[in-house]
Amino acid sequence: MSPHDGPLGESTDGEGDRPRPRSRIQKRNRARILDAALDVFSAQGFRGSTLDQIADGAGMSKPNVLYYFDGKEAIHVSLLNALMDRWLDPLRTLQDTDAPLDALMDYVHAKLDMSFTMPRESRLFASEVLQGAPRMSPHLESGLRPLLDEKCALIGGWMEAGRIARTDPRHLVFSIWAVTQHYADFEAQVRVLDDGPVRKAAEAHVDTLFRRLLTP
The missing domain is CATH 1.10.357.10 (Tetracycline Repressor, domain 2)
Structure with missing residues (x-):
C-alpha cells in the first residue's frame, strides 16, 4: 500500500488520513501496473521479477509505479x-x-x-x-x-x-x-x-x- 493509500486502499488527503475515492486516472494507472505485474510475476516468479520489468510493461517510470505501490511485494500481495x-x-x-x-x-x-x-x-x-x-x-x-x-x-x-x-x-x-x-x-x-x-x-x-x- 502506498503512502497515498488509506487502510482500505483509498487515497487520502493528508488531513487526518480521511479517505477519498481514487480518480479515474489513478484507477487506470493502478490497473496498468497490476496487469503488467501479472505478466512479469507469472513468467518470472516473485524472486525473478523486478520493478523495472513491471514499469517497462506498464509503460511507466519506476518512480511513477512507486507512487501507487510501496514496492514489488505490495504489488504482488495486491494481485x-x-x-x-x-x-x-x-x-x-x-x-x-x-x-x-x-x-x-x-x-x-x-x-x-x-x-x-x-x-x-x-x-x-x-x-x-x-x-x-x-x-x-x-x-x-x-x-x-x-x-x-x-x-x-x-x-x-x-x-x-x-x-x-x-x-x-x-x-x-x-x-x-x-x-x-x-x-x-x-x-x-x-x-x-x-x-x-x-x-x-x-x-x-x-x-x-x-x-x-x-x-x-
Whole structure:
C-alpha cells in the first residue's frame, strides 16, 4: 500500500488520513501496473521479477509505479488478494443439490475454463505456492482451509448416501486442481506436445475422467 493509500486502499488527503475515492486516472494507472505485474510475476516468479520489468510493461517510470505501490511485494500481495477471491468462487458455488454428479462436473469444467482463460493467474498462484506461500499463507489458512473442509464434508455426505462413488473427498479436490490447472501451469509444454484443438480435447477428457470416477 502506498503512502497515498488509506487502510482500505483509498487515497487520502493528508488531513487526518480521511479517505477519498481514487480518480479515474489513478484507477487506470493502478490497473496498468497490476496487469503488467501479472505478466512479469507469472513468467518470472516473485524472486525473478523486478520493478523495472513491471514499469517497462506498464509503460511507466519506476518512480511513477512507486507512487501507487510501496514496492514489488505490495504489488504482488495486491494481485494475490484479488486472485484468491476469484479463484475460490467456483468452490463456493458448490452447494447441496439433487444432482451432485452434475454439480461436481460443473466445478471441474469451471476450473478447466479458468485455466484456459486465466493462465497468468494460475501460474502466479502456482509460483507462490512453490515458494512456500510466504505471502499467501494467511489466505490458505483462514480462507481456503475452512472452505475446503466445508465442501469436503458436503462431498463426503453425497458419498455416504451412495449418490456418487466413494473416494477421498479431499484428494478428489486435489486431483481436480492438479488435472485442470496443468493446462495453464504447463501451457508451454502442452503447446509443444499437442498441436491439436487442446481445449476441446481437454474438456472431453476431464469430463470422461471424473464422470467415470464419480458415477456410482
